[in-house]
Amino acid sequence: MTPTIEKVRILLVEDDVNLGFLLVDYLESQGFDIKLYNDGLSGFKGFQLNSYDLCIIDIMLPKMDGFTLIGKIKEINAKIPIIILSARSMKEDKIKGFHIGVDDYITKPFDEEELLYRVKAIMNRISRETDSKTVESKEVIWIGCYLFDCEKQILVQGNTTTRLTIKESNILKILCKSKGRLVKREALMLDIWGNSDYFTGRSLDVFISKLRKYLKNDASQRITSIPTVGYILEEVNGK
Numbered sequence: 399m400t401p402t403i404e405k406v407r408i409l410l411v412e413d414d415v416n417l418g419f420l421l422v423d424y425l426e427s428q429g430f431d432i433k434l435y436n437d438g439l440s441g442f443k444g445f446q447l448n449s450y451d452l453c454i455i456d457i458m459l460p461k462m463d464g465f466t467l468i469g470k471i472k473e474i475n476a477k478i479p480i481i482i483l484s485a486r487s488m489k490e491d492k493i494k495g496f497h498i499g500v501d502d503y504i505t506k507p508f509d510e511e512e513l514l515y516r517v518k519a520i521m522n523r524i525s526r527e528t529d530s531k532t533v534e535s536k537e538v539i540w541i542g543c544y545l546f547d548c549e550k551q552i553l554v555q556g557n558t559t560t561r562l563t564i565k566e567s568n569i570l571k572i573l574c575k576s577k578g579r580l581v582k583r584e585a586l587m588l589d590i591w592g593n594s595d596y597f598t599g600r601s602l603d604v605f606i607s608k609l610r611k612y613l614k615n616d617a618s619q620r621i622t623s624i625p626t627v628g629y630i631l632e633e634v635n636g637k
Contacts (some may be wrong), residue, residue, distance in 0.1 A: 411454070412455075426515075447572055452480070454479045468482075545615060620632055620634050
């Protein structure tokens, strides 16, 4: 089954800022949903928090090298396709990449269109009916008396429907996936905004406040703050 390109979500980990932004612009113009991280550690945190269909990873990354990052990603999802994008053209690097399970190895410099068709070739080999992203996109989650439709970005209670923004929906989805467990502020900020500075923290506080207002009609559901650490979406008194 040929995948629908608009639904393909790509994790890009590239420390060359100019190249990273160039690839984001190009792949988004081709209909992909792409998230950029500039070092291996933040890339891994981003992968832990979200569902991706394909990863494009540089080898020479700060904080965590590409081979280590790929190994950690494969421990979580052994089937996710990965393309290595690297200036290193040694045969040993290519062999190591394919040995740990990558699907393709592209040497810099490269043509953007070549990358595009390699991505399409990989995705055309994957059945979207069994892909985790397809399952998630159809997912609806009950939060007490609220029905949260992740794909449509709506929160429904009885006859009342609240349409969420993209960031509100993504934050709530992450909290739901870890319901009853702590979600760290830094991880949320890195995933939603791509950085974790003071101003991003203030924005996160605003969105959490909005989500609490949306859920206020069900006293059994609560977003609890752990000061300076993070948040927990939990049920009160086991209700």
